[in-house]
Amino acid sequence: MNLTLTEILFFVLSAITIISGALVIFSRNPVYSVLYLIVTFFAIAGHYILLNAQFLAAVHVIVYAGAIMVLFLFVIMMLNLNETTEPKTALWSKFAAVIAGLTFLPLLVGALKTSEAVVMTQPQNSDIGLVKTLGQVLFTDYLVPFELSSVLFLSAMVGAVLLGKKSTEETN
């Protein structure tokens, strides 16, 4: 069987995603976990580009690899957690974790025997990932959630400051 370039790229990216994802879970050292997670994120960004979601891929790299993972690294460094001090996981909880992982087997089966119900209804349009299209949708249909997400950010900001600052003045 001869694979097209797209298929080869898909398989390579998927392999990177899954292997580095597994390494995130099984690394003993949190710093390695962060680095493998960044690799996973880049692989996912590759998938986005394959799927013609170019703007999303850029935002994904900037937000996840650029901001969130730096935050993680910062906390790990600040708390000096880069040693493997974690105790062994108890046997029963390993067992529970495997059971939980197996719960997704039905999902996989369900995904694989998808019927033809989800045929593509609309003609393929390669422009949907462009900034122009996304901006138009975001600021018309999704304007209400866009505005309300500001409440979310405000409360996250207030909350992070509240929890993070040293308690000096409060009396209760």
Add this chain to the structure above:
Amino acid sequence: MSAIQIIPIEWYLTLSAILFGMGALGVMYRKNAIILLMCIEMMLNAVNLSLVAFSAHHSDPGAQVFVFFIMAVAAAEVAVGLAILIMLYRNTGTTDVEVLNRMKW
């Protein structure tokens, strides 16, 4: 030319289900709080991947906008989660979730 015309949607769904399952497994398996947070990030990314695949499949930009919201919420969640973690570390000197058994079921 989008990959969705060549690669069946089932493959993307399988990939994101595997990623989601690994994240869920990590949340239960690991005892280090900071790695729990990373596993939750991984689960959210699995969702994002499936949404982008479906978006290309349906030719609908709505799902990609939804992914923006997920990213925004993930960032907010991480900020609060790490603040809780730091608070916990100040009081206990560890990020091991095993210390959190003061109250019994």
Add this chain to the structure above:
Amino acid sequence: MKAILVLTSLGIISLLAEIFRFRRALYPIVILGLMGAIATTVSYWWYDDGDFAKYFGGMINFEDSSVIFSTIIISTGLLWFLMSDTFFNKENPRTDLVALVLFAMVGAVILTCYTNMAMLFLGVEILSIPLYVLAGSRKDSLSSNEAAFKYFIMGAFASAFLLFGIALVYGATGSFNLGVIGQVVEAKKEVLPGFFMVGVLMLVVSLLFKVSAAPFHFWAPDVYQGAPTHVTAFMSTIVKTAAIVAILRLFLSVVFDDITSFWMPVILVCVGITFVVSNVSAAVQNNVKRMLAYSSISHAGFLLLAVGAFNAYSAKAIVFYTAAYSVGSILAFAVLTNVIKDHTGGPVESFNGLGKKNPFMALVMTIALLSLAGIPPTAGFFGKYYVFNAALQAGHVWLVILGIIGSLIGVYYYFRIIIAMYFKDANEEASVEPSKQHQLVMFVTAVIIIVLGLLPDLILGIGSAAEVVAAK
């Protein structure tokens, strides 16, 4: 919608109060603002529902059921603010805590009126994120830290499931809009792909997590006990109401009504487990706060039983039950905060001799506990009656029997407190005297409970309008 704006502005005002130094004036401003929010919400009762879909891009629709549940949520919030002046120190308030509570209420109101999956997700998150912080707001207490962390991990985990469910439902139907999803489901019931069912299942599970029904309740007792008592009161009233309304809008409307045979058994099994687990666990607790936590799980079971009944009586029963339960809980927690100062709760013996030390508080606590136990002539009795009625109409006889057994166990553990108050001798502790404001809250809530118990038709007539018309 105006309620969302009013609550958001109140939150921002309370943040500004810190900068512009009018913190002392903040508490009255918030109380007045909440009253204004209730008034604007109620005024929507006479509005035409059709306008909203036009103006807000099909994201929210403030129909009759939204008006009712928003009013219940904001009124509970008002009562909560009146009983919680000690939580953020009324004279010199912690403005950040006030703002977080108000933002959480914004999320709760969104959950009463969403018509789009994006709003469901954002509502859940806006409700949850401030609460993770509030649960941990006693930074020096390890149990508060523990509560915050457990709540955060479980909440984020459940959110991930919610999102995956949304993604799969979107993949099968091609829309986030509840109305469109409902139409597609109705039209293509037979040919929907397998992963659609998995998605619906994940939505059910994640919302059961949020409403803390067994077997997804394991985080709740620890979180409820470890969090500051006022935050526990908030979580077990407003958050629970908002979560059950979210379930109601998603499952008891046109969205998934064509595939009830698929998600209904899950909810019914969870109801059965909830009745058994929560009541048995509550009966063996000696810590009052933890006992109330388990009792709030059992009340979630009753609310879900009304959802599981899935008939014309469900919405009515849920309106009455949430109102009765919220008021009763607020009253019980108001007394609890005055009797037990330790924020992780205390043994039942703390209530010994309260009937002699402070007859007023003992009386209102008795009313609250009778209402929670479901004994006439209190509001809780009619709440349970309507839920059981709805369930019997739907033929869930076994669940009703389990519910009645659970209520009987409930009578046992609620009466332990009443017996301690009236028939045990007081410890040597000094007498407890609640402030005037707390007395007022206790009096008002007790009167509401009795009035609703004597004249249930007052709210029931409104409740029949609560059926979710849902998304057009």
